[in-house]
Amino acid sequence: MIKGYAGRVLEVDLRARTFSFAPLDEEIARLYIGGKGYGTRLLYDRTPAGIDPLGPENLLIFATGPLNGSVAPQSNRFAVICKSPLTGGIGNATCGGSFALGMKKAGIDILIVTHRADRPLRLEIDGDRDAVEFLDAGDLWGQGTYATQKLLSRKHQHAVIGPAGENLVLFAGIVSNERIAGRTGVGAVMGSKLLKAVSVRGSRKLDMEDPEKFKAYTKEVRKLFEDHPVLGESMKRYGTGGIVNTTNGRNILPTRNFQKGHFDRAMDISGEFLEDHELKGVKTSCIHCPVTCGRDVEVEGVGVVKGPEYETLALLGSNLEIGDIKKVSEWNYHADDLGMDTISLGATLSFAMELVERGMLDATLHFGDQTGITELIQDIGHRRGLGAELADGTKRLAAKYGGHDFAMHVKGLELSAYDPRGSFAQGVEYATTNRGGCHVQGASMYMESVGPLTINPQNLKLKADIPIMQQNIACAINSMVLCIFTTYGMIPKAVHEMDPSSFTHRALAFAFENLPGWMLRGSMRIKGKPMLWFEKWLTYITGTTFSSGHLQEIGARIFNLERMYNLREGLSAADDTLPPRILHESTFPDMDSGHPLHLLLPRYYKKRGWSADGVPLPRTLEKLQVRV
Amino acid sequence: MSVAVQLTYAMAKELGAQRLELEGAKTVADVLRMTRERFAADPARYDELTRVAAVAVNGVLVHYKRGAKTPVRDGDTVAFVKAAAGG
Numbered sequence: 001m002i003k004g005y006a007g008r009v010l011e012v013d014l015r016a017r018t019f020s021f022a023p024l025d026e027e028i029a030r031l032y033i034g035g036k037g038y039g040t041r042l043l044y045d046r047t048p049a050g051i052d053p054l055g056p057e058n059l060l061i062f063a064t065g066p067l068n069g070s071v072a073p074q075s076n077r078f079a080v081i082c083k084s085p086l087t088g089g090i091g092n093a094t095c096g097g098s099f100a101l102g103m104k105k106a107g108i109d110i111l112i113v114t115h116r117a118d119r120p121l122r123l124e125i126d127g128d129r130d131a132v133e134f135l136d137a138g139d140l141w142g143q144g145t146y147a148t149q150k151l152l153s154r155k156h157q158h159a160v161i162g163p164a165g166e167n168l169v170l171f172a173g174i175v176s177n178e179r180i181a182g183r184t185g186v187g188a189v190m191g192s193k194l195l196k197a198v199s200v201r202g203s204r205k206l207d208m209e210d211p212e213k214f215k216a217y218t219k220e221v222r223k224l225f226e227d228h229p230v231l232g233e234s235m236k237r238y239g240t241g242g243i244v245n246t247t248n249g250r251n252i253l254p255t256r257n258f259q260k261g262h263f264d265r266a267m268d269i270s271g272e273f274l275e276d277h278e279l280k281g282v283k284t285s286c287i288h289c290p291v292t293c294g295r296d297v298e299v300e301g302v303g304v305v306k307g308p309e310y311e312t313l314a315l316l317g318s319n320l321e322i323g324d325i326k327k328v329s330e331w332n333y334h335a336d337d338l339g340m341d342t343i344s345l346g347a348t349l350s351f352a353m354e355l356v357e358r359g360m361l362d363a364t365l366h367f368g369d370q371t372g373i374t375e376l377i378q379d380i381g382h383r384r385g386l387g388a389e390l391a392d393g394t395k396r397l398a399a400k401y402g403g404h405d406f407a408m409h410v411k412g413l414e415l416s417a418y419d420p421r422g423s424f425a426q427g428v429e430y431a432t433t434n435r436g437g438c439h440v441q442g443a444s445m446y447m448e449s450v451g452p453l454t455i456n457p458q459n460l461k462l463k464a465d466i467p468i469m470q471q472n473i474a475c476a477i478n479s480m481v482l483c484i485f486t487t488y489g490m491i492p493k494a495v496h497e498m499d500p501s502s503f504t505h506r507a508l509a510f511a512f513e514n515l516p517g518w519m520l521r522g523s524m525r526i527k528g529k530p531m532l533w534f535e536k537w538l539t540y541i542t543g544t545t546f547s548s549g550h551l552q553e554i555g556a557r558i559f560n561l562e563r564m565y566n567l568r569e570g571l572s573a574a575d576d577t578l579p580p581r582i583l584h585e586s587t588f589p590d591m592d593s594g595h596p597l598h599l600l601l602p603r604y605y606k607k608r609g610w611s612a613d614g615v616p617l618p619r620t621l622e623k624l625q626v627r628v
Numbered sequence: 629m630s631v632a633v634q635l636t637y638a639m640a641k642e643l644g645a646q647r648l649e650l651e652g653a654k655t656v657a658d659v660l661r662m663t664r665e666r667f668a669a670d671p672a673r674y675d676e677l678t679r680v681a682a683v684a685v686n687g688v689l690v691h692y693k694r695g696a697k698t699p700v701r702d703g704d705t706v707a708f709v710k711a712a713a714g715g
Contacts (some may be wrong), residue, residue, distance in 0.1 A: 188708030197710075201664030230713045249634055261687060262705065267646045272637035293715075310714035422687050440715060452680075452711035456692050487711040496711060500682035506691055514654020589686050589704075 002029055004066030004541035005109040010122060012132060014193055015056065015115035018147070019132040030544075031625060034065030036092050037479035037558040038110060039081030043090070044561060044628070046112075049568045052186070053085035054168060054192040056116040062159065062198070063111075064377040065480040069104030069206040072218055072537050073225055074281055074286040074483035076100045078159075084184040085171045085192075086344070086393055087412040089566040089575075090434050091184035094478055095159075096286030096602035097176025099200070102157025106202030107305065117194040124156065127202030137196035141166060143472075144337035145175040148197060150450030156199035162339025165191035169391040171414075175336065178294065178306040179286060181343035184413060184435050188358065194590070204290060217540065221533045224288055225471035229452075230488045231495040235293045238282070238622040240310035241271025246450050249586060250457075252422040254319040254415070256367050257350035258408050259580075260589045261419045269313045278325055280304050297329045308332040308342070311439075313347025315415035318417070320353065321368035331377055338381030344393055345380065346443055347414030349373070351394045352386075360401050371609025405580040410437035411571065420595050421587050423449040423457045427595040429467040431576045434562035440469030440484045451488075452496045453505070458588070460596065464603035465517035469524055472555030473548075479558060482534055484627065490504050517607070524552045557624040560608075560616050564628045575615035576601060630654075631700045633663055634707035639677050640696040642667070656683060657696040659706045 001007040005024050012019045032038045034403045038063040060082050067075040067232040078100035084091025103111065106127025116490040124136040140148050153159050157176070164172035165187035172187030173180040181187075194235040219288055226232040234242045244266050251261035267273060274295060284294035284306065297307035308316070308328050312335075318364050324406040335342045355361035363386055364372055379387025389397060398407035408415045413436025420427025425444035433441040444466045448457035455462060477484055527549035530536045538546040566575075577583075583594045605612060609620030621628065631649040638647045643666055653659045660683070661663045667674035684707045689699045700706060 234712055240714040243712040245634075245637055246709055246712040247714075249687070249709035250682070251686050262648075267637060270637060276641075316704060443715075446713060450712055450714070454689075454711075456689075458688070458692075484711070485715055497680065499679055500689075501691065503694070509691075536691075588688065590688065 002026055002541050003207050004103055005029060006109045008107055009110040010108045011112045013114050014117040014195060017134045032332060033479035035063045035079040035110060035481035038079060039063040039079055040558060040561050043081050044565050051083060053189060054331060058083050058189055060189050060193060061112040061386055064100050064103050064109055066482040066541050067482055067537055068100040068291040070541060071288045073222055074289050074486050077481040079478055079481050079482055080181045080186040082175055082186055082189045083568060085188050086185040087436050089411060089569050089571050090562045091186055092435055093181035093183045093186050094481055095176050095181035096179040098157040098287050099176040101161045101287050102200040103205060105204050106200045107204045113193060120194050120196050122197040124469045125200045127204060140196050142599050145339045146337050152197060152199055156201045158197055158199045161187045161190045161199040162337055164338040167383040168379060169191060169340055170393050171341040172339050173341050175339055177325035183438060185337050207540045210540045213539040217536055222290055225489060228489050229290050229493055235291050238271030238275050239293050239295045241274050241313050242312055243310050244270040250422055250449050252419040252449060254314055254419055256321055257319060257354045257406060258419060258581055261422055263318035266318060268323040269317040269325050269328060273325060274307060299330050299333045302319055302333055305333045307337060311340040311417050315343050319346055319350045327370050331373060334374060334377045340381060344414040347408050348390050348394045351397060352390060354406055355401050355403050360403055368538055373624050408579050410578060411575050413437045418445040420501055424595060425463045425466040427597060428463055429470060430580050431597055432604060434566055442474045444470050444485060452491055453509055454496050460599060461513055462517055464600050464607055465520050466573040468607055472560050474552040475555035475558035492576060525549045557626055559619060560624055560626045563616055576614055629702040631659060632705045633659060634705055636681055636708045638708055653700055656690050656698045656700060659700060678708060681710050684709050
């Protein structure tokens with residue numbers, strides 16, 4: 001068995017109440033690492049085309065990778081893979097917390113949940129005894145994610161759903177501790193199987209190829225992270241909300257359902273404001289992570305709970321024109337407890353507000369008005385009244401009430417909080433990412449809009465190259481499974497400390513921007529020695545050499561397999577688009593129109609090795625060893 | 629003619645205002661000078677707080693325009709922008 005893996009796949013049949021352990025498929029692990037990659041391969045191979053995402057044929061796959069279970073910073077994440085009920089295409093989400101560690105300690109790399117229980121169940125898995133118990137969850141059904149986890153055994157690590165998952169809210173997530181696998185409706189799939197919780201325990205240790213090198217190097221990386229301006233300073237001090245004032249200054253902070261990119265009260269919902277006014281002195285992290293990007297807040301009547309992250313501050317704050325961080329924190333708590341993705345939630349609420357504003361929906365919902373939102377969030381989670389309609393997300397709401405031009409989703413997944421009109425590469429990434437309008441299947445905006453060394457985000461240079469590179473590396477990272485924030489450490493401290501108007505900084509930015517695309521992509525293909533920390537960790541743990549070239553290739557393989565899955569499920573190039581508002585309405589005085597996707601998409605397809613219709617060419621699949 | 633200035637959080641704390649409204653600024657250089665004047669008691673503090681901040685007009689960094697010579701118009705927003713990461 002390859003080092004770094006537990007070597008076992010556990011399959012649980014909820015209908016038959018049976019389980020079996022099988023050896024990990026080393027060939028899949030070699031080609032797809034683990035996590036999202038391994039899970040996508042399984043989903044593709046083991047489900048026929050056209051299944052109902054909420055039917056018993058869908059698989060719910062929990063997947064770890066070789067970094068999980070180690071003490072590498074940012075490495076305790078698991079991936080969930082299934083067919084998405086929100087998009088009809090590939091569904092996946094990753095989550096921090098502690099469940100990944102629990103799985104590896106139980107000696108399980110991959111957990112496949114099949115079929116559907118006949119009544120609410122929960123699973124208790126003891127990896128040391130190779131035992132799986134199917135326990136009645138009738139008493140937990142209806143409980144929020146906070147209460148559910150409190151009621152479960154403290155000896156286990158848990159992944160649970162809340163009422164939103166039970167009620168098949170199409171953007172329900174799966175929660176571990178206070179973190180959530182939020183996107184694409186993975187929680188609804190778990191709810192459709194009548195599975196309330198999975199609890200794992202065990203005492204196995206990770207077997208590494210070179211533990212001494214790993215240990216010594218990890219010590220170095222922890223120091224590097226602690227000294228880094230993003231990972232060790234701004235994220236540590238302000239959490240992810242530290243970016244609000246930056247996106248606002250760059251005119252890409254979603255405001256009023258993406259009608260604007262600038263919110264006058266942005267400072268009131270920023271990470272700095274949170275630090276000054278709302279933080280309760282506790283900053284939290286996933287296991288073994290020194291970044292501590294989470295922070296606690298006090299919600300009236302509830303107590304101290306996890307505070308909102310950037311996406312929540314934007315989608316439930318500026319995008320609704322709400323500048324009250326206490327309210328956003330309260331809504332964030334309710335969404336977490338119900339087990340819902342706050343991005344899709346916020347975007348669906350803002351879409352409904354605009355429908356009301358235009359007289360297309362009769363409801364008491366208005367931008368800038370907090371009235372009734374708390375109750376509506378509860379109604380969404382429980383599918384009551386208007387909430388039942390909002391629980392299906394923006395795309396389906398638009399199908400019923402109209403408003404396609406301002407329905408802010410891609411492939412059915414609501415856009416996250418970087419307006420692509422001020423971040424063209426991010427727009428290409430949104431349009432082409434297989435799970436839909438998402439910012440963590442890459443992070444192009446960091447290289448063009450918010451990072452310390454950015455290129456001009458509003459011309460065409462590199463705007464088809466950067467998303468490919470970003471999507472590939474994100475696929476690899478989500479398969480290790482590592483936190484995507486690790487990539488923020490790649491730009492060294494010295495660059496962060498440069499004056500942006502200095503000659504050196506501008507020269508560097510100029511050189512970056514004028515780099516030929518082939519050179520950028522070519523440099524990423526070099527299969528040399530491991531350089532970056534995650535390449536070295538993988539190498540020390542597994543004993544196989546991983547460099548950026550290897551990871552780009554693996555990432556491209558995963559991305560193309562996801563693409564083939566989507567094509568098989570009926571998605572097409574027509575789905576590689578952006579909301580009409582983004583394409584045709586300008587939020588910048590010097591722009592006549594919106595995002596120039598029509599100019600960039602053909603370039604992107606060509607560089608991907610796809611046909612003009614967005615289908616991976618046979619030679620591309622062959623080269624990447626993607627078997628379909 | 630009025631130009632809005634979006635300050636960084638640290639600058640806003642220092643000045644006790646989230647944003648400034650400046651009258652009479654014609655270029656970014658004017659905006660920077662007039663903002664610095666608000667730190668009259670401690671101009672070095674302004675220099676410190678803006679050292680790694682880029683400047684954007686209506687969201688576009690001025691080094692993609694004409695730098696400090698970039699003209700500003702009535703209703704424009706000039707922002708001090710620091711690099712950051714979120715998710």
